[in-house]
Amino acid sequence: MKGIVLERDRAQAADREEFRRAVLNGLSRRPRAIPAKFLYDARGSALFDKICDLPEYYLTRTETEILRAHADDIATLAGKNCGLVEFGSGSSVKSRLLLDAMDLAFYAPIDISREHLDRSVGRLKKDYPSLAVVAISADYMALEALPDVPLASRRVGFFPGSSIGNLRPEEAVLFFRKARELLGKDGALVLGADLKKDPARLHAAYNDSAGVTAAFSLNLLRRMNRELQGSFDLKAFAHEAFYNAEQGRIEIYLRSLRDQLVTVAGRTFPFLEGERIHTEYSYKYDEAGLAALAQQGGFKVAHSWTDPDRLFAVTYLTV
Ligand code: AVI
Numbered sequence: 001m002k003g004i005v006l007e008r009d010r011a012q013a014a015d016r017e018e019f020r021r022a023v024l025n026g027l028s029r030r031p032r033a034i035p036a037k038f039l040y041d042a043r044g045s046a047l048f049d050k051i052c053d054l055p056e057y058y059l060t061r062t063e064t065e066i067l068r069a070h071a072d073d074i075a076t077l078a079g080k081n082c083g084l085v086e087f088g089s090g091s092s093v094k095s096r097l098l099l100d101a102m103d104l105a106f107y108a109p110i111d112i113s114r115e116h117l118d119r120s121v122g123r124l125k126k127d128y129p130s131l132a133v134v135a136i137s138a139d140y141m142a143l144e145a146l147p148d149v150p151l152a153s154r155r156v157g158f159f160p161g162s163s164i165g166n167l168r169p170e171e172a173v174l175f176f177r178k179a180r181e182l183l184g185k186d187g188a189l190v191l192g193a194d195l196k197k198d199p200a201r202l203h204a205a206y207n208d209s210a211g212v213t214a215a216f217s218l219n220l221l222r223r224m225n226r227e228l229q230g231s232f233d234l235k236a237f238a239h240e241a242f243y244n245a246e247q248g249r250i251e252i253y254l255r256s257l258r259d260q261l262v263t264v265a266g267r268t269f270p271f272l273e274g275e276r277i278h279t280e281y282s283y284k285y286d287e288a289g290l291a292a293l294a295q296q297g298g299f300k301v302a303h304s305w306t307d308p309d310r311l312f313a314v315t316y317l318t319v
Pocket residue numbers: 051059161162163165166206213216280281282
């Protein structure tokens with residue numbers, strides 16, 4: 001028990017140090033930017049769960065509908081006795097739709113957060129007592145191989161939620177290559193991606209009327225205040241999100257509402273009114289663009305499903 005606690009403390013200290021470096025680095029350079037992964041502390045993750053239920057945020061609902069309608073088709077394409085490998089946590093309803101439909105030798109959720117993983121695996125073991133669950137707490141981009149997974153006829157990856165959109169296209173290609181390496185020669189990948197559409201609809205999804213997305217963005221300042229002794233005044237910054245049609249992406253920033261000095265981790269940073277910290281990109285694709293990107297990463301589209309309004313696509317890729 002003591003060993004586990006020490007291990008957790010060590011992991012927490014390492015996470016905090018990584019955050020400190022990223023923040024000091026990101027606030028020192030121009031344009032200022034802090035990687036999106038730091039939005040997801042416990043409060044940020046809870047706010048993101050709320051975003052998924054917002055009326056304007058059609059992504060989660062639509063992807064779930066597509067998966068519900070086509071889980072059996074995915075199971076047929078995957079075949080019998082395969083392994084399902086989820087990239088980036090599977091506490092969601094979505095993974096369960098596949099777990100219920102597929103004939104599985106194992107399920108391997110990979111997540112960087114040990115806590116998140118333990119919680120969801122505990123629940124899964126109760127609901128699927130005969131399923132072999134191999135929880136892998138790691139950054140999948142740094143994994144060389146899948147440790148100790150049972151033999152399966154095919155490994156099928158699952159990367160839902162349009163998380164692919166939070167990667168720059170060159171990073172997305174690296175993700176596909178890594179997935180290909182981990183899934184092996186008969187591998188396949190079930191990918192969820194948000195599609196290009198009316199900019200007004202995209203704008204609303206990232207500027208909801210209840211202000212949850214703004215709270216999610218501003219939580220990054222709160223996190224810096226708490227973990228890095230920051231002095232950010234949350235009322236002196238605003239959430240800014242817009243669709244950049246030329247780049248095909250939503251861009252998200254925290255904008256300074258006045259000239260101000262802010263101290264973080266012992267360093268002071270001047271902000272001019274209007275100066276921004278970039279926090280996220282959310283790329284939107286069309287089916288051809290997605291196929292081209294996947295192809296650069298070593299996958300081809302075997303099948304693609306969408307909803308009646310063509311808001312979102314779930315694609316079955318093979319190597
Ligand atoms: C996690 N990811 C797919 C979300 C998105 O839509 O890009 C993150 C998000 N940021 C603000 N709202 C949602």
